[in-house]
Amino acid sequence: MVIEQLKEKLYIEGEKVGFSHLELYYERTESLTIGLYEGEVDKYDFSDVQGASVRGLHNGKTGYAYTEKFDEEAVSYLLDSAWENAELNETESEEFYQNQASYEDARFFTPELERIKPEEMIGFLQDVEKKILAYDPRVTKIATSQMRYQKWEKGLLQHNGLALKETNNMLMFYVAVFVQANEELKTGTTFRMTKDFKGINADEVAKEAVEQALSMLGEQSYPNKKYPVVLRNDAAASLLAVFVSSFSAQTVQDNQSRLQGKLGEKIAAEHVNLIDNPFLPEGVRSATFDAEGVPTRKRIVVEGGKLQTYFHNLKTAKKDGVETTGHASRNSYKDSVGISPTNFYIESATQTYEGLYEKITEGIIITGLAGLHSGANPISGDFSLAAEGYYVREGKIVGPTKQMTVAGNFLDLLQDIEEIGEDLEFLPMDYNGYIGSPSLKIKNLAITID
Amino acid sequence: MLDKGLVEDVLQTALETGGDFSEVFVEERFTNQMAFQSSRLEKNLSGRDFGVGIRVFHGLQSVYAYTNDASREGLLKAARTAAKAIQGKQNGGTAIIPLMKETISTLHPIQIMPRKAAKTNKLAVMRKANEIIRNYDPEIVQAIIRMIDEEQNVLIANSEGKFVEDQRVRSRISFVSVASNGTDMQTGSYGPGAYQGFEFIENLDLHYFAKESARMAKTMLHADHAPSGKFPVIIDNEFGGVIFHEACGHGLEAASVAKNASVFANKIGERVASDLVTYIDDGTLENGWGSINVDDEGEKARKNVLIEHGILKGYMIDKLNGRRMGMSPTGSSRRESYRYAPTSRMTNTYIAPGQSTPKEIIADTEHGIYAKYMGGGSVNPGTGDFNFAVNEAYLVKNGKIDRPIRGATLIGNGAKTILNIDRVANNLGHGAGMCGASSGSLPVNVGQPMVRVSEITVGGKEA
Known part of the structure; x- marks a missing residue:
């Protein structure tokens, strides 16, 4: 059974069961991964898989269920499970987007x-x-x-409504x-x-x-103390990725973001701009519609250091009395609608990477961070992470340090960004959004060296 | 799950270009995921995963294909494409050995299948836990309780005549407490899990686990920042074992040993740890979160002694890496789902109990750090350099636990750290975790009794 057939049956049966609204979301992915070891092909994986999930409204409650098996039982499994899940659900109903909207005319497939x-x-x-x-x-x-x-292909098919792909x-x-x-x-x-x-x-x-x-050979130990720090672009992006959830209206409404109540306020140094752009040609998260079918738009989230907006989906926007920003997202058809940025990055400035450290008398360059899922607290903003990088003296790289830890608070760090590089780079993977940053010069951070 | 004749045809087709081994892995999995937050059920998802993975070897070359099209045409097409990618030398290839169905008796009895337990009963447990956490202290502002259960049915068959089916059932509940004094927020968490059905959740001592998470959050809210420097570090039992899981366990997996990318490669029979250390991976631990009956190549689970009194005894080996190493598989080949080719992974890994008591170890420490609950961390598999967060830590002064500290991160090198274990206590405990590596995210237990490492670098905010 293909998606079209599943959809037909689902809507006919779903109406009989009594759902007041139904939506089918699906993803299909084809991939080929080739790996080499000592000149020989060591890994050769290929795939063609799909999955679909139903989101249904019953008695003002939302229920979900997904399947990867498209057999005769699929329809009843989806409807029965979504019905049971809706009955138990204790949150306000999710919204279903039914506007006639205009979508950006963009093609990302190459x-x-x-x-x-x-x-x-x-x-x-x-x-x-x-x-x-x-x-x-x-x-x-x-x-x-x-x-x-x-x-990959994503589709959203509403009963008597949107059909997006x-x-x-x-x-x-x-x-x-x-x-x-x-x-x-x-x-x-x-x-x-x-x-x-x-x-x-x-x-x-x-x-x-x-x-x-x-460049990491010849490591030395240096005194533990607070140093001026240059976070190289990839390291800066990996740190931003951990704290992205602070910008989600859901996190704010759940009292788990320190950006709560900060709209319009200065949350970063005044030359800092944070952009979410769903139309980058090479952006992994580029899309013209979000997981609720809302058209996506480029958003300036932080402008001149001031917080302009949170990331919203229909539900959080309704609660705050604002319009959605088109940031409804689903990790996959296995997950419910949540919130995440698309291609989210700190805007580049003009300084070269070398220029960021040439005025430092004694400092540290961080080229990589580790332990991000454990050593950082996305709620409080506190982090204490393993790091690697170089020791800088009189504006020159002396050499690599032994393994370090770097500790601080992300919200303090945003305020302490003294200079921004020209070298925007995105992380290789999708970390709850496709996240990028140029290299950043930070006033100081606590460094411990092994 | 699939007809034996069809499986035989797929296995044979996969060998048509000269491959010497083929394997079929069929999986159907039912999962439930619930999340309770802000005193109400916020997430409630159900799903059915289904797919087939086909693997072909030609010597050390391996091809893997996966699909959820399990029709005859779909599977034969995938097998043919896989065969084509194997650049075999002869045509026709190996003939498969007729499949013989193996029956296995489970090592891990299940009482209440998760799909048979009413969701209202699951919700009642979450509600109760929420109450316990919120009543713990006025500074507790949020409780997040997550419950996950799954039933995974697998069929594993290969060209050597193997045909085995298994059912894996797992349940886990986690408690996250958030404490706040208005300006600052700290969290505490605990996440027990087992290879069991709903009986695990029902019989769990909620008062203990939920309250521990709340106590941890409150304690950390009132903790000072951790100092920086080198200290003796006492790591308590259960999830404390995560350090050795990352820093040593991964290095004992054939996936890194076979390619000489581990500090433990070519060291069998040599001293690699302090003689107080015996390190074991045991997939047979009854109802253990990381347990299995058979691995994902159909090999029976077993207890593998990896390090005995400090001497390296063996590795965890899967079929493909076993070929590279010239060694036999050890029942250690695992994968998250049909979307991954299996490789050598851990199950329930732990340091065996020693002679000291926890009390003696603390009393014997003049100035150090006591890590009561470890958080997660990571390791660079090539170098063995690791980093770990400590979720709940204390300063130890003159043989006594002094005061709580927060934000402590431990860094060091795995191979050096196990040589520096100078105390091992008698209170072995296991903690449930998820381990991510090349064959996906898997349930594993990490475990140990309390141990002391003579020196680890602690990084904190107080530089």
Whole structure:
């Protein structure tokens, strides 16, 4: 049974059962992942999977259920489970969007990307592997070398209402290398997320990964104290990703955001702008409609340091008496409607990465953070995280530090952003939104070095 | 779940280009997820997952295909595409051995299947827990209770004649308490789980677990910031074992050992830990959250001694990495779902109990940190460098627990840290967790008695 047939049956049966509104949401994903180990294909995974979920309104309550099996039982399973779940639900009903809206005229699917052959992907990975091994004698091993193509389709079909569909695709490349000098073992990684296969340059990615690893050799310990800190773009983005939920109106309404009551107030240094843009050509979260079918729009969330809006879906917007911002989201058809940004980032300024630390007398550059899911408290904003990076003296990088921890509070950090780089970069994965940042110079943070 | 004849055809088709091993994994899973917050049921989801994974080997080459089209045409097409991706040398390939159905008796008895338990009964437990947390203290401002249960039915068959079906049933409830004094917020959490049905939730000591989460949140609200520096660190039992799960357990999985990407590679028979340390992975632990009857390649669960009195004894090995290593599988091959090819993973991993008592260990520590409840963390698998948050920590002064501290993060290197364990207590306990790696997110128990590490770097806000 395909989606169209499921929809027909579902709406006929659903009406009989007594749902006052029904909606079918589905996703279909095709993927191919190829990995290399010592020159040979070590991983070759491909898939074609779909799942669908029903959201129904019964007695003013919302109920959900999903299935990945499209057999004769699917309709009754979905309707019975959604009915039972709606009966138990104790929250206000969710809203169903039924406006005649205009959607941005944007296409994100790139047909050329679909035509890449597995052999081309393998050839590229082999090429990169050769270049990495030839780059420096201290390279001992390539830990991971992978390329993944993914195509996904999302659809929202309402009973007597909206019928929306969107397709997107992306190519991902990731490589991790080991280097060793004396007893010291270090790793370096690099990634690309792109719609342009030819645009990934094998020399460039090989160099990036190896240089990153080599730059970590020769680690030293330095005194524990508060240092001026430069958060490199990827590290800054990973920190922002942890605290994205603070901007959700749901989190605010649940009394779990310290941005509660801060609309219109200065929550960041005055040169900080935070943008949510659902139309970036290479944005993983690019879409013209959100999970409730509402048209998406570009939003300036923080302008000149001042908080302009929270992220809303229909339910939170109704409660606050505002219009939805089109940020209803679902992690997948397995999940209920929640809230998340689309492509969300700190806007670039003009300073070069080098320029951010050239005036620092003594400071730290953080190139990577770890333990983000455990060492950061999204409610309070407090974080204490493992970090790697370099020690800076008189505006110059002296060398890598031993493993560090960096501690502070995210809301204080936003206020303490002294300078912003020109080098906006997005994280390789979807962390409850596709999150990006340029490198940031922070007044100071508490650093402990192993 | 699938007709034996069809499975045989799929296994044979997958070998048509010269592959030497093929496998079919069929999964159907029913899940329920409920979340109770702001004193009401806020999330209530049900679903049915279904799909088939087909794997083919040719020597060390492996291809994996998955789909939820389980029609004859759908499966044969996936098998053919997988076979094509294997660049075998001969045509025709290996003939499969006729499938022999294996019957297994469960090691983990279930009383109340989760789908048979009324959701109103589940809700009643959540309501009760909410009450316990909110009544604990006026500073408790929020209680979040989540319940997850699942019934996973699997069929595993391969070209060596294996054909086995299993049913896995798991239930988990977690309590998150939020304490606030108006300006500051702190959380406390506890999340017990088991390879059991609704009886696990029903029989759980709610007063203990829910209250512990509230006590933790309140204690941390009134805690000072953690100091920074190197300290002896006492890590309590149960979930405290997460450090050694990350820092050593992952390094003992064939997935990293086979590729020489682990500090423990090629070290069998050598000293890798303090002689107080015996480290075990036991998939047979009755009704344990991380337990299994058979692994996801159909191998029977077993108890694997990994480190004995500090000496490395063995690894956790799956079929493919076993080929690379020239070693036999150990019943350790797992996957989150049909969407992942299986690989070597942990089940219930723990440090065996020692001789000391918890009291002695604290009394014997002049100046250090006591980590009562650990949070999560991560490890760089290549280097073994780890980091962990401590959810509830205390300063220890002159052999006594002094005062609570918050925001402590432990960093260090796994291989060095297990050499520095200088006390192991007798109070072994297990804690439930989810472990993420290349074959997805899996239920695992981490466990240990209280242990002391002579020195770990603690990072806090008070630099």
